[in-house]
Amino acid sequence: MRLLRVGPRGQERPAALDDAGLLRELSSVADEVDAGFLADPVALSAVRHALGSGTLPEVAAGTRVGPPIARPGKVVGIGLNYRDHAVEAGLALPAEPVVFLKPASGITGPYDDIELPPGSVATDHEVELGVVLGRRLRHCADPAAALAAVAGYVAADDVTERDLLAAGPTWTRGKCCDTFTPLGPWLVTADEVPDPQGLTLELWINGELRQSGSTKTMAFGVAELLCAVSALMTLEPGDVVLTGTPGGVAAGRPEPKPYLRPGDVVELEVAGLGRQRNEVVAP
Incomplete structure (x- = not known):
């Protein structure tokens, strides 16, 4: 998967690119791309399934792309x-x-x-x-x-x-x-x-x-x-x-x-x- 975070600085939300290269919102299936999410195989699997369904909304054109991971410890x-x-x-x-x-x-x-x-x-x-x-x-x-x-x-x-x-x-x-x-x-x-x-x-x-x-x-x-x-x-x-x-x-x-x-x-x-x-x- 190709995971991203989009939105204004400090208000980013999770997103991902689907197989067609479209940028999809993940907020309905993931709270953040952070330590807890990356360590949780169930959460990762849920995102993969949602991306494959083709039902996730697209991210609006021109939306800022932030750092792809939130709050790394170091x-x-x-x-x-x-x-x-x-x-x-x-x-x-x-x-x-x-x-x-x-x-x-x-x-x-x-x-x-x-x-x-x-x-x-x-x-x-x-x-x-x-x-x-x-x-x-x-x-x-x-x-x-x-x-x-x-x-x-x-x-x-x-x-x-x-x-x-x-x-x-x-x-x-x-x-x-x-x-x-x-x-x-x-x-x-x-x-x-x-x-x-x-x-x-x-x-x-x-x-x-x-x-x-x-x-x-x-x-x-x-x-x-x-x-x-x-x-x-x-x-x-x-x-x-x-x-x-x-x-x-x-x-x-x-x-x-x-x-x-x-x-x-x-x-x-x-x-x-x-x-x-x-x-x-x-x-």
């Missing part, structure tokens, strides 16, 4: 997980995953604006595969069990302010700003993504292709990442794990580095997970 980021990105950063591939946290307050919709923080001169883009948990995962050492805990996958942009990140002492300063985690448009359930290591990722700025990669070149694959993160913290249903970005970010390009500026349009796509379009705006 967003876990992974750094330097692609060789070409490590090379452009002038760093060696890590011996184990680099883990950081992003606040859920930074999540925004797939077509919402990206707002630069005050004084920003080095805000950068990072197209990523996002993994959404559907089961609790703690101290998992079995890759198959880790993948079985996945509810679905989303396209994501791990927007980063490089100067704030470099100022330290942790990466959080450069990752935590409002609107710095566009997600969606869809949460695609795991049964429709049989191999998360076979997805292409692309990102364009003002129509120019800047990033192009494949999840097959990750240093640590999805299952390995989930095992590693679950050894550090318990992953709960609804949590999001961002799995790193391929090369091509602005920070890795020659001077003057093409960081994001007001008026830029960021578009990205992860194969099978839909396409985002975000305009960059001033604070």
